[in-house]
Amino acid sequence: MGLSAVDQPDTQAGLGPRRLAWDVVSETLKRRVPLDDVMDELSPAANLSPRDEALARAICVVTFRRLGTIGNALRERLNKGQRDERLLHLLAIGAAQILFLDVPDHAAVDTAVQLAQGDYKLKHADGLINAVLRRVARERDAILKGAEPWLDTPDWLEDRWIAQYGEDVAKRIAEAHRSTASVDLSVKKDAAGWAERLGGVLLPTGSIRLVERAPIRELAGYDEGAWWVQDAAAALPARLLKPQPGQRIADLCAAPGGKTAQLAAAGAEVLAVDRSAKRLERLTENLARLKLSVETRAIAAEKLDAEPFDGILLDAPCSATGTIRRHPDVTWTKGEDDLRKLTALQSRLLDKAASLLKPGGRLVYCTCSLEADEGEKQADAFLIRHPGFVREPIEPSEIGGLSDCITQKGDLRTLPFHLDGADQHRGGVDGFFAARFVRSGS
Secondary structure: OOOOOOOOOOOHHHHHHHHHHHHHHHHHHHHOOOHHHHHHHHHHHHOOOHHHHHHHHHHHHHHHHOHHHHHHHHHOOOOOOOOOHHHHHHHHHHHHHHHHOOOOHHHHHHHHHHHHHOOOOOHHHHHHHHHHHHHHHHOHHHHHHOOOHHHHOOHHHHHHHHHHHOHHHHHHHHHHOOOOOOOEEEEOOOHHHHHHHHOOEEOOOOOEEOOOOOOHHHOOOOOOOOEEEOOOOOOHHHHHOOOOOOOEEEEEOOOOOHHHHHHHHOOOEEEEEEOOHHHHHHHHHHHHHOOOOOEEEEOOHHHOOOOOEEEEEEEOOOOOHHHOOOOOOHHHHOOHHHHHHHHHHHHHHHHHHHHOEEEEEEEEEEEOOOOHHHOHHHHHHHHHHOOOEEEOOOOHHHHOOOHHHEOOOOOEEEOOOOOOOHHHOOOOOOOEEEEEEEEOOO
């Protein structure tokens, strides 16, 4: 991902975005919360122009995407006793610019030095920072040549993926996570027409993949609500529910609302449930632009009390390891302890969803996770707990003929390198799992 530093007159003018990037990286790692949340929290006080805020975000994203490579390069060029986290984070954002962004080396080095000089705890380290980052710049080719794919994946994820997928597939996953995610759109109607109008590629799944990056709000069709941004894989679970006009469908854990929009666009009567009133407010605003309306309820899905539904979509909270291309901070802010807590929650939500479904109704369970604990194993355990449900296998024709994305049991499993081809210009999709169940009876 390159971001030009042209028009930046001097390094002093570039301190703002670097300071914000430094703070965001530090807080994200310290608190183990999503980068986007920290950006939303800290960027207003930074008072940057849209261009500078975009630079700050680009620095943060590439720092997390290649944090293993960066960390390894820094360790080899620092004394072993160096443990000051703020210093290491400052060096990391400097190295990220030098190694992976279209930023002049001197701008990356000089701004890091100036930021250290303005910090009373680090002003003594300005010489060290200057020396280390200049060495990184001189030795850039050697650093990149020695950066094996697994370097940017924590050991716990590497072990899990090799055990689940085998070494070759796991390595392809790790390699895919080093790439920038594409921008895909879901449309209300006439996907082929909008693909042509936007200069995008119509994917076999029905999503549009943009070829050129541009500000989303400036694209044709945005103001009229013709489409919304949604990864091609994320668009599949709602379609698997086969929503029909007039059906009552619950979208549990609905925010930010991409799947809710799909259900509403199909003519279903949708109840969007989310425990966060703020997130539901944003969902409502998004649907207003799309000229779609749904009922919303700000409540934990486990506490929902309602008449049985014809269909339920449960996009459960998960580790989000399937979105690492898009959110590389996930790699460094989640751990196996989080996974254990999330799988317990997913089981409870599945049990609740089962209790809210009419006989003959469909339940689609999905997670944007690569972990079998949150996907295949959850689906199998659900059927054991609920013998009144049966799995309804997914057919290749329902997902654009992508038979490689269907498991032996008939569930959906997309991997980050699927749909990775020259005809798509920018390949890959989010890693997703989805299983479809039908409640027995009529």
